[in-house]
């Protein structure tokens with residue numbers, strides 16, 4: 001993943017020999033790719049994150065400095081669904097630049113860049129950069145920078161710069177500042193997101209090395225405070241600032257030194273960030289000043305930060321071989337997941353933002369993407385899943401309100417939400433092909449609350465966390481069941497229940513050709529997942545009723561008739577099939593004509609934006625058998641073939657298991673993968689039937705953001721669902737890991753592209769090191785006093801005692 005620029009013998013990064021499997025590198029990157037590189041070079045800690053923007057840059061169309069706090073949102077003026085909340089771009093803490101005597105302050109486009117090397121050192125969590133520039137008088141200056149957002153102390157971030165005047169001597173000035181003049185401008189294609197969210201910026205100095213800044217959001221009235229310290233030194237000589245500069249929303253300190261060529265100047269900038277959302281805080285600026293006062297120099301922060309990262313890598317490892325081309329992408333994905341969701345996130349009241357804390361794509365909103373994220377976390381940092389399910393639980397009030405607005409019982413989480421849990425889905429979207437704003441009906445995706453219910457159950461199955469099931473879990477399951485039980489209408493003629501007017505995950509179909517945007521009837525994904533949820537709600541309720549340990553908790557009151565009604569619906573929901581026995585995506589799907597794929601491929605090449613392309617032609621994807629992303633196949637992804645066949649069977653239909661490969665083929669050949677989540681689901685369902693294609697699909701998913709320097713949307717943030725989903729394919733799908741009836745089951749099947757796979761999972765509070773290759777599975781449990789873990793490998797029952805290793809041969813690939 002190295003850039004292609006020439007090697008600079010003076011560059012520490014070019015010559016350091018950092019291990020290739022741990023470093024994401026770019027050399028002499030081009031302006032077009034800068035936005036995506038900034039997203040991919042983001043450093044964060046699950047509370048605070050900053051894009052990898054150059055400290056000497058401001059938002060200029062190429063660069064976009066963005067710093068975000070998880071859950072720190074505001075709404076710009078506007079009405080109804082045109083005014084969505086957005087994550088707020090905070091004051092920029094990075095500004096740092098220099099100038100030689102009588103020269104210009106260095107900024108992109110000023111002076112000549114001779115070499116730039118950017119390297120994200122994943123192992124230690126540090127973004128390193130080396131830059132060599134020459135000014136008009138050919139004075140060459142080298143900058144070496146290291147940047148971190150501390151995993152050890154979540155409110156601290158630091159930037160260390162070494163400046164060397166390479167071929168000149170004389171006066172050097174350094175300017176370090178805080179910029180509160182920032183606006184949200186990273187996702188201009190989205191409704192109501194761009195503009196100035198911060199009001200009442202105040203700033204000042206706290207002595208010759210320190211600055212402070214406060215700001216308040218215009219509508220949500222959240223306050224943020226930054227305290228920054230810049231220490232400039234040459235050898236042991238410290239140089240205080242000699243001047244303060246800036247305007248009403250910007251402040252900086254200027255340091256001046258007389259240098260001789262080759263003599264390094266160290267600039268150590270540290271910032272503490274607090275907000276009015278933080279716990280255990282009297283006032284954000286007081287807290288920021290106190291924290292900064294206690295913060296050690298960069299080397300100390302970096303050591304503490306690296307130590308926490310070392311522990312995280314132990315917990316999060318997925319090893320496919322140090323020499324394997326995909327080891328680095330796997331680590332990059334893991335790293336960015338943890339930039340957004342880390343142990344620090346557990347204490348916050350936040351959900352899973354679709355684009356991480358890496359940009360302003362989708363306004364920082366929460367969709368259903370957690371469905372792809374939690375399975376990885378459940379086996380690594382389950383306390384995070386629990387915290388985020390509790391975030392949903394706290395928003396049941398709005399979810400009940402949304403259900404009530406539709407005349408329904410129970411709760412309906414909105415398709416897009418943010419701070420309070422109210423519906424933040426946009427009313428309009430911009431067609432990128434025509435530039436026109438068109439109505440957006442994606443909020444018909446009520447399946448989001450099925451994802452929440454599914455996640456709650458999965459968390460319970462993986463952890464056996466009874467207090468969770470008895471409180472948060474049961475409420476989420478019961479309220480979801482109530483909503484869908486109310487949405488299902490009974491047709492006595494067929495003794496069937498119908499669910500009408502909804503949308504599945506496939507955003508190409510928001511209605512019928514003659515009834516666009518009114519939703520679909522009997523969407524297979526929705527109906528099967530409703531049947532599943534109703535069954536789980538009954539099961540959870542029964543389990544808690546019988547469990548003496550669950551007595552002290554208050555349970556939602558569900559009477560016997562209601563439970564029986566759910567069970568009845570769960571046996572009689574309607575599904576449709578194509579003539580050849582393939583499960584139809586929705587009622588009426590069979591009547592849709594095929595798209596002339598060849599024509600469209602020839603005409604446009606990349607068909608990911610197919611809906612926009614067709615709309616520009618006056619046509620609509622509603623009219624054809626096409627999918628943006630996995631929909632029916634999501635069922636196989638979530639449930640597997642056995643459970644799906646069982647559920648469909650219970651609904652009184654026969655799902656011919658022999659038709660599953662044909663089903664996969666049918667939908668796969670009609671899918672454009674317009675959503676990055678699609679490839680994850682497809683790689684999963686192909687794993688058992690077509691390993692080659694599964695692997696190719698996984699590689700495409702792994703490359704979603706990494707390979708997207710120029711024409712994708714990664715500049716607005718990484719795709720967190722795809723990021724975690726790809727890791728989970730390695731963790732659960734290729735190992736065949738399943739937890740059913742309190743037993744951990746393994747049925748590994750590695751694709752040929754992998755020689756082996758090693759990961760450390762945490763199952764019901766116990767750590768297990770798992771190594772799989774094409775011949776055997778090896779499981780090791782660290783020493784301890786706990787009872788052995790029951791494990792089944794390809795049907796063979798075993799018990800893994802603490803402090804032991806069990807090796808099981810795989811008799812030929814299954």
Ligand code: BGC
Pocket residue numbers: 354362367368369505507629674675676677721
């Ligand atoms: C996908 C959704 C997803 C959203 C946010 C959309 O393009 O169709 O399934 O939730 O992006 O990631």
